Amino acid sequence: MDIFMQAAIDEARQGRREGGIPIGSVLRRGNDIVGRGHNKRVQDLDPIAHGEMDALRNAGRQRTYRDTVLYTTLMPCYMCAGTIVQFKIPKVVVGEAQTFGESLDFLQSHGVEVEILNSPECVELMREFIEAEPTLWNEDIMEL
Amino acid sequence: MDIFMQAAIDEARQGRREGGIPIGSVLRRGNDIVGRGHNKRVQDLDPIAHGEMDALRNAGRQRTYRDTVLYTTLMPCYMCAGTIVQFKIPKVVVGEAQTFGESLDFLQSHGVEVEILNSPECVELMREFIEAEPTLWNEDIMEL
Numbered sequence: 001m002d003i004f005m006q007a008a009i010d011e012a013r014q015g016r017r018e019g020g021i022p023i024g025s026v027l028r029r030g031n032d033i034v035g036r037g038h039n040k041r042v043q044d045l046d047p048i049a050h051g052e053m054d055a056l057r058n059a060g061r062q063r064t065y066r067d068t069v070l071y072t073t074l075m076p077c078y079m080c081a082g083t084i085v086q087f088k089i090p091k092v093v094v095g096e097a098q099t100f101g102e103s104l105d106f107l108q109s110h111g112v113e114v115e116i117l118n119s120p121e122c123v124e125l126m127r128e129f130i131e132a133e134p135t136l137w138n139e140d141i142m143e144l
Numbered sequence: 145m146d147i148f149m150q151a152a153i154d155e156a157r158q159g160r161r162e163g164g165i166p167i168g169s170v171l172r173r174g175n176d177i178v179g180r181g182h183n184k185r186v187q188d189l190d191p192i193a194h195g196e197m198d199a200l201r202n203a204g205r206q207r208t209y210r211d212t213v214l215y216t217t218l219m220p221c222y223m224c225a226g227t228i229v230q231f232k233i234p235k236v237v238v239g240e241a242q243t244f245g246e247s248l249d250f251l252q253s254h255g256v257e258v259e260i261l262n263s264p265e266c267v268e269l270m271r272e273f274i275e276a277e278p279t280l281w282n283e284d285i286m287e288l
Contacts, residue, residue, distance in 0.1 A: 045204045048197050048227065060189045063288055078254075082226020082247075083192065088286050103226075106250075110222075142232050144207055 004028050005095060005117060008071045011038040011051065012125055018043050021133075021140055022125045025051035025072040027059050034068065035059025041140055050140075052080040056087070065089045073122045075101025077141065085110040095122030099130070100141065148172050149239060149261060152215045155182040155195065156269055162187050165277075165284055166269045169195035169216040171203045178212065179203025185284055194284075196224040200231070209233045217266045219245020221285070229254045239266030243274070244285065 004026050011024025015038035027035040037054025040046055049057075052072050062068075065087045073095035076084065081103035084092055091113040097104065098118075107114050130137045138144050145153075148170050155168025159182035171179040181198025184190055193201075196216050206212075209231045217239035220228060225247035228236055235257040241248065242262075251258050274281045282288050 041205065046201050047203075047205055047231070048192065048201050053192050057190050057192050059191075061185065061191055061283070063283070065286065077226075078230040079223070079227040082221075082229075082250075083223040085226075086222040086286060087191070139205070139207070142209065142230060 002071075002093070002117075004033070004069070004071045005073075005093060005119070007033060007036055008051070008073050008095065009119075009121060009125070011036055011055075012073045012122075015039050015043075015051070016125070016129060021136065022129050023051040023072070023074045025055040025070065027055050027065075028069045028071060029067055034062070039140070042136070047140075048079065050077065050080050052076055053083065056083065069093060071095075073119075074099060074126060075116070076103050076107070077101070078103050078106070081107050084112055091115070093117065095119045096126070098123060099126040145263070145265075146215075146237070146261075148177065148213070148215045149217075149237060149263070151177060151180055152195070152217050152239065153263075153265060153269070155180055155199075156217045156266075159183050159187075159195070160269070160273060165280065166273050167195040167216070167218050169199040169214065171199050171209075172213045172215060173211055178206070183284070186280070191284075192223065194221065194224050196220055197227065200227065213237060215239075217263075218243060218270060219260070220247050220251070221245070222247050222250070225251050228256055235259070237261065239263045240270070242267060243270040 016022035021039040040049035075097035160166035165183040184193035219241035
């Protein structure tokens with residue numbers, strides 16, 4: 001596994017251990033991780049703290065994102081996809097897109113390259129979580 | 145002026161007083177404000193803390209947003225527009241859309257009602273700020 005996706009998966013697992021939603025993300029520049037994070041809806045009572053958003057928040061103020069790649073264990077929702085477009089992040093590497101994700105066309109139509117790894121490990125992270133916490137998952141995707 | 149937009153403007157002015165970017169937002173449910181906030185890029189070194197995002201964060205976990213209206217002093221960027229779509233917020237009231245904003249088609253195509261007030265007060269807030277702090281503004285819209 002790519003070390004950057006592995007770091008995103010580590011973040012997702014950390015989130016699950018904290019009682020949260022197991023989605024993690026890493027912002028990469030060259031060989032460096034400039035920000036990493038995971039979903040903190042439960043931990044911080046924060047509905048905007050998806051994994052991607054937490055990684056970008058933790059990266060702090062950046063002059064540009066044009067030289068970065070965002071890794072995320074799950075296909076971005078529209079909030080995170082809109083953020084990727086707004087921040088002009090040129091590429092997103094996605095762990096899996098079978099559990100969730102309707103933003104692929106939006107991202108691609110705005111020139112964002114999307115690489116989907118179809119990682120069984122990422123699928124299993126979500127399968128186990130959704131089976132254990134269906135209400136929490138539906139809250140996070142606004143389907144209550 | 146609508147009391148909810150006035151509250152959003154008050155938030156924007158508070159942000160400017162703090163040395164930040166003067167964009168404010170309020171989440172309304174019925175006659176209540178359930179969350180309010182302003183851009184905190186400078187104050188919190190947080191690039192995702194646009195006014196709308198800060199208001200939603202401050203509102204905390206909500207069971208649904210289908211019965212809410214989001215007020216914002218400036219037309220939402222794609223991050224905030226994606227969030228509105230993801231959260232299924234049915235209506236956005238916008239102070240002004242002449243300084244910034246390319247997300248109108250995206251919002252409308254996802255069924256969001258957008259009311260634009262063309263408020264001279266909101267335009268003047270941004271005009272004064274951009275004249276005083278052009279680099280900070282360009283950082284916030286990722287145009288450095």
